[in-house]
Amino acid sequence: MYVIHENPEWWAPFASAFAAEGIAAEQWLLTDGSIDLSAEPPQGVFWSRLSASAHTRDHAESKEYGRAVLRWLESWGRTVIGGSDVLEFEVSKVAQHAALRAAGVDVPRTVAVFGTGDLKRRAREFPVPFISKHNQGGKGLGVRRWDTHEEFDAWVDGPAFEASPDGITLIQEFLFAREPFVTRAEYVGGEFVYAVRVDTSAGSFELCPADACVVDPGAAAPAFPPFARREEITADHPLVVQHRDFLRGAGIRIAGIEFVETIDGRLVTYDLNTNTNYNPDVEAAAPASGPGEIARFLGGLVRADAGVLAG
Incomplete structure (x- = not known):
């Protein structure tokens, strides 16, 4: 199992989940290096966690490195989750908007x-x-x-x-929310895991849920938790069903999709994250773990891949 990314700060919860699942996972950090395009890549399953925000960590080139590496892996028939087509959704909101609209999902003008x-x-x-x-x-x-x-x-x-x-x-x-929060729905293997209520009462648009995204870790805690699970959003919610259909059609297996409920009754999807992160407070209370579900999903692919090679 190989995990392709450029930000070690986000690795710890996934490393723990892979270890708990008994999956040996090796990191491929695309911050520097080279590939021999004529050489065969190693056998295994590859998961891309390349991020649209890589340039904020002085890793702007990682996006182009990723395009090259993913095409190389795919040309050799390797199993790639978050492959070259999925990366284009991660680095282009135009691509997200066009695909979601074409799938009948309500998106902002x-x-x-x-x-x-x-x-x-x-x-x-x-x-x-x-x-x-x-x-x-x-x-x-x-x-x-x-x-x-x-x-x-x-x-x-x-x-x-x-x-x-x-x-x-x-x-x-500008989408006027019915209440001061947006919702982020998490999907693994194309299936719904849980939904998170993200408080927006402070007016910020920086909604990354991971601890590594905290701008001021010493700031006073808000009166209400910024991230909390929305138990009333379930797998049979109409928008969740629509999201699942979209993800399957687009070949996206792991994602976080953000939407807002507006004052005029719309359910508007405005962002697609294909390298999703998870909030530890939500994870502690959720009946299923995002990283845990990823480890189980990818572990199944690893075992299937090993079985094919053994056969």
């Missing part, structure tokens, strides 16, 4: 702007408030709310403007 020349004009097609975000983001970084078009114009023209790593900025409708 979005305009993709290439470069900056058309940004101010296209933003005026949206009523205020609206948001801008990076096409290639991660952890909610690069997401901003705008309450006037004039403020947005000044930002675009000023020194504080921050471009997406791929140069594509998204302008998106």
Whole structure:
């Protein structure tokens, strides 16, 4: 079992889950190195956890390394979870939006702007408030709310403007939540594991659930837990059923999908994470563990792969 990623800080819960399942897992850190494209890769199952936020850790090249490595593995017929097609969903919100919309999932109205020349004009097609975000983001970084078009114009023209790593900025409708939270539904092997309520009352868009994402670990605890399991969201919830159908059609086996319930009754899916992380407080209370389910799912593939080779 090989795990392809670039951020060792996120490894510990998965290492523990693999050990508990009796699966020997080796990390492939795509931060430097080389591959011989004519050489056969090792036998085994490969799980890609490459992240859209790699550039925030000075690993921007890991995305291109990943594209190359995954294509190489697939060309040799290796079993790859989170393969080259799935990586494109991770690093492009345009790709996510197009696929979700085509599958009949309600998504926010979005305009993709290439470069900056058309940004101010296209933003005026949206009523205020609206948001801008990076096409290639991660952890909610690069997401901003705008309450006037004039403020947005000044930002675009000023020194504080921050471009997406791929140069594509998204302008998106602001979704007014019925209550101040969003929901993240977790899937492993294409099946629902649990849903998490993510508090947004502070107005932040940085919603990564892992401990490694905490910006200020010394800050005072909020009055309510920022992450808590939503027990009323189950496998037969209509949106969960729709998500499962989408994931199966797209070939995505492990994911976290975020949605919001709006004041006008919509259930709007706005983000797809194919390298999902898990909150330890939620994990401690949940009837099933995200990393545990991943270890069981991938362990089954490892055993099946070994059986084929033995046969």
